[in-house]
Amino acid sequence: MPSGLVALLDDVAAITKLAAASLDDVAAATGKAGSKAMGVIVDDAAVTPRYVAGFTAKRELPIIGKIALGSLRNKLLILLPAALLLSAFAPWLVTPLLMLGGAYLCYEGTEKVVEAIFGGHAAEAAPVEGDAATLEAQKVSGAIRTDLILSAEIMAIALAEVASSPIITQAIVLALVSVAITLGVYGVVALIVKMDDIGLFLARREGAVSRAVGRGLVIGMPILMRVLAIIGTAAMIWVGGGILVHGLETFGVSGPAHVSHAFSTAAAALPAIGGVASWTAGAAFAAVVGLVVGGAIVLGHSAVTRLRGGHA
Structure with missing residues (x-):
């Protein structure tokens, strides 16, 4: 009987170690997948505050809460099942779809650069009319519709990182990425949106330090945005350029990846700053690829729009 109990305890210990190792793998994969999607996350955090512009201060947080809930539904109820089905029945589509998302990132980012240099859209959306509700x-x-596109890119990037893992691990990682990114993004957005109110509150306090910090927040928030x-x-x-470089390498077009590796290796030889320089060189090459691809798409889109008689 004691020997049986000892064997049972050994089995429990082995299962516990296996579970702990699995959790470590899930945590590592979740962190890696989240970091790969950082470009989309930062853009999401930068874009979202504009949706509360023009509303009263008391409606800002409820609106952000509604958008966050919609984002979570997008990820967990629509994109997560779609990603798992894709991984189970058509895993060969993951890389092409990821490259398509990468090309879209390049296009969207390059379009913003073009707008910053040459001016905004010629035709803006008509203002929405109606009561406040x-x-x-x-x-x-x-x-929420805009978030669906950004969330699809995030889920595609995350899925590519765990494509070789068991389906259960994929589901857990994608779910964790979905929740963590949604809470992180909209938590930061809520803080950004209310930071000017916090600044005004501090600026009206008695202490000189509080007033100085408050004025600094009020002045600094537009700069931060x-x-x-x-x-x-x-x-x-x-990020979009990097996705395209790695995707091309997967399909046997390894030239861009070799050039990126050469730049990174050369930069890594710099004393004291080798690690930072290596990453910067790789990111810079990916950015060049992204600008070239994004520029081509922007030009193509502009040409098609002009042919249809619209505004470029």
């Missing part, structure tokens, strides 16, 4: 519902609906927009655009271009 209708306007809020329309804004939330539009934000511009910096976030720039970082988001840059991240989209280099």
Whole structure:
């Protein structure tokens, strides 16, 4: 009987170690998948605050909460099942779809660069009319539709990182990435949106330090938003370019990947800053690829629009 109990305890210990190892694998895969999607995440955080512009302060957090809930539904109820079905029945499609998403990132990022240099769209969307509740519902609906595209890119990137893992691991990792990214993005968005209110509150306090910090927040938030927009655009271009480089290598077109590796290796030889320089060189090459591909798509889209008689 004791020997049987000892054997049972040994089995329990072995199962526990296996479970712990599996959790470590899941945690590592989740972190890697999330970091790969960082470009889309930063852009999402930079874009979302515009959806609460024009609303009263008391409606800002409820609107962000509704968008966050819609984002979570997009990921868990639509994109997660679609990603698992794709992985189970057509895994060969993961890389092409990922490259398609990468090309879209390049296009969107390059389009923002073109707009910053040459001016915005010639034709803006017509203003939405109606009462406050209708306007809020329309804004939330539009934000959730936009989030579906960004979330699809995030899920495709995450799926590519765990494509060789068992289906259960894929499901857990994708679910964790979905929840973590949604909470992270919209938590940061909520903080950004309310930061000016926090600044005003501090600026009205008695202490000189509080007033100084408050004024600094009020003045600094517009600058932070511009910096976030720039970082988001840059991240989209280099992440999209990197996805295309790795995808081409998967299909046997290894020239761009070899050039990127050569630049990174050469930069790594720099004393003291080798690691940072190596990453920067690889990201810069990916950004060049992203700008070339994005520029080609922007030109093509502009040409098609002109042929149809619209505004480029």
